[in-house]
Amino acid sequence: MRLIPPVLLVVLVVMWLVLNSTISLGHVVLGCVLSAFLLIAASRLRPLQPRMRRGYVLIGLILNVFVDIVRSNIGVARVILGLVGEREVRSGFMNVPLDMRDPHGLAALSMIITATPGTVWVDLSADRKTLTIHVLDLVDEDEWIRRIKGRYERPLMEVFE
């Protein structure tokens, strides 16, 4: 019998309490029992478990992502409404070399990149070394590579690897 992942248990119990918007003892107990049962059942389906360290890094990452989402919303809105001045908007595919190999970190990175307007995750090469993304307003490839590697990949590697 494998151990129940504690972080996931806490997340599920908190989700249960938020959904019921209560912190009564009965719901805490019910949430714990339900979450533990679900996690035991789910661990058979997906035996691969992430090893998370230094979770506090995630807080900074989430704040960074929030700021980037607001900023890129403004950027995409300017492109759509034609407020970019005289220059021609060039969109296209670009490759980003990756150092991260952990599947959970890569899943988180794919969500961040796709949820941010202006960039969509397209493909990951079979050896997990090169990521292809599509960028709406591709001005400087090196700047995008620096942003993805510095702002997203490094904190994710600190947590998951």
Next chain:
Amino acid sequence: MSTVEFPLWAALPAAILLIIGGLVTVTGSIGLLRLPTFFMRMHGPSMGNTLGAGCVLIASMLLSSALQHRPIIHEILITVFIVIASPVTAMLVMRAAVYRTRVNEERQRKQATPLTAAAEGKQDGERPAAG
């Protein structure tokens, strides 16, 4: 209960957030309609998914908290689920589009050189019969 009176501290920011969220979502939808290529159109709807939905959900949190006189934070869960779920469909659509582009390009290449393609096809067809 015909009309509900909201306190000003909740109604004013909620109204501003709703207007911003609506404008952002409309802009994204205009992008979905107007941008020239498929790959560019992919980027429009994610505006409504992120900032548009976020603004509406924060407004909803403010108003329901003001109504019930206690903090209501269900909406955070909706945000989390949107952020987790919507990239999956975006990636699926993107990969399907990339595949379609590749298939179309191959088809065009074959049409551009019909004689050689036909000859290759003939050779390929004859080989198993000969062997």
